[in-house]
Amino acid sequence: MRSFSHLNARTVSEAIAALVQFDGRARLNAGGTELFGALKDEFLPEYPEAVINIKSIKGLEYIKEEKGHLRIGALTKLSVLSESRLLRERYGALAEAAHAVAGPQIRNVATIGGNLCQDVRCCYYRYPRHIGGPINCARKGNGPCLAVNGDNRNHAIFAGRKCFAVCPSDTAVALALYDAQLVVVGPQGERQIAVRDFYTPIENLLQRTEIVREILIPAVTGTVTQSFSKFALRTPIDFAIVSVASLITLEDGICTDARIVLGAVAHNPHRALEAEEFLRGCRLDVEVSRQAGEFAIREAKPLSKNAFKIQIAKTLVSRAIFGQPAGFVLKGNFSETTSSTQMCSGKH
Ligand SMILES: Cc1cc2nc3c(=O)[nH]c(=O)nc-3n(C[C@H](O)[C@H](O)[C@H](O)COP(=O)(O)OP(=O)(O)OC[C@H]3O[C@@H](n4cnc5c(N)ncnc54)[C@H](O)[C@@H]3O)c2cc1C
Ligand code: SF4
Missing domain, CATH: 3.30.465.10 (Uridine Diphospho-n-acetylenolpyruvylglucosamine Reductase; domain 3)
Known part of the structure; x- marks a missing residue:
């Protein structure tokens, strides 16, 4: 890790003033769990001159x-x-x-x-200086995206453009x-x-x-069923391979409103609008939830090594709609070369 100035901000205005003082060549430190890993591995295109501690700001924890x-x-x-x-x-x-x-x-x-x-977790982007990095790529403003023809197992299956990190x-x-x-x-x-x-x-x-x-x-009002589920290889420490959050409003067993968001499949949280539209007015059952899963991934365009995410996304959406209690994490076993996925569920 290189040396940098360290400042304790006491207010939001002080933190902003410090960022202005360093003309953007400074980083905020909140918990530091991501920032200091990045500074140690020295993969960022610019190393900050200063770290501004914002934990010292009172009243931002509520x-x-x-x-x-x-x-x-x-x-x-x-x-x-x-x-x-x-x-x-x-x-x-x-x-x-x-x-x-x-x-x-x-x-x-x-x-x-x-x-x-937090910054993206792409293996090329984060390749550390001490083992031969840093590696340049489109996100660093220098060169093409290396994941397109490389290891893209953890990358986007929707709306990829320039950078395919999720x-x-x-x-x-x-x-x-x-x-x-x-x-x-x-x-x-x-x-x-x-x-x-x-x-x-x-x-x-x-x-x-x-x-x-x-x-x-x-504010969330009315009677709604919410869930968040995540498929990760090593729970409880790993990042999502795919995650799904859902919010379903039911009246007499009929879905009157649905919101579904997929995580780790695009550069942003991906709203499954087609699946939502399909669900409105439906009586929820196993077949409807299966079809919702199909709608959720209709626009997916996987890269060479991540088509397996499609099956995981379909399954998570189906389970979020019907038959799975709110809040669970799936552990999985899969091979890179097959699209079939074995899952077992269990609360972590
Ligand atoms: C082993 C491991 C496993 C992890 N697994 C997961 C996971 O499963 N899911 C997941 O979501 N995350 C995961 N993470 C990432 C982790 O959630 C983040 O490191 C953490 O949430 C960052 O919060 P922090 O307060 O420590 O941020 P910091 O490290 O302090 O900051 C992170 C970045 O955000 C900026 N920043 C911080 N606060 C602000 C602010 N208020 N305004 C503007 N910029 C700000 C900083 O400048 C920095 O660039 C994992 C991390 C590790 C190390
Ligand atoms: S997905 Fe491509 S452009 Fe984005 S960080 Fe990774 S290598 Fe760089």
């Missing part, structure tokens, strides 16, 4: 209901979200998504802001389900960005002098 919204401070720990009674009762998909991140040690330190702003954040998937907004503050003032739009194929929409202050979720 979950509160206000004016028809749930507000979550950016420094709120994932473990707090996962254990929150309010979330478990009313925003269960988010509680479960927070719980599905990494292991307890990381969840006790990592913040929701950091989870949403959004790694579990909580982003649940937040997109609720149409949540990020409240972002910078030298020009405050703005809101929908979580679903926050991630572009090449970066996120945060300016180098901005900070995420809070997350704003429209």
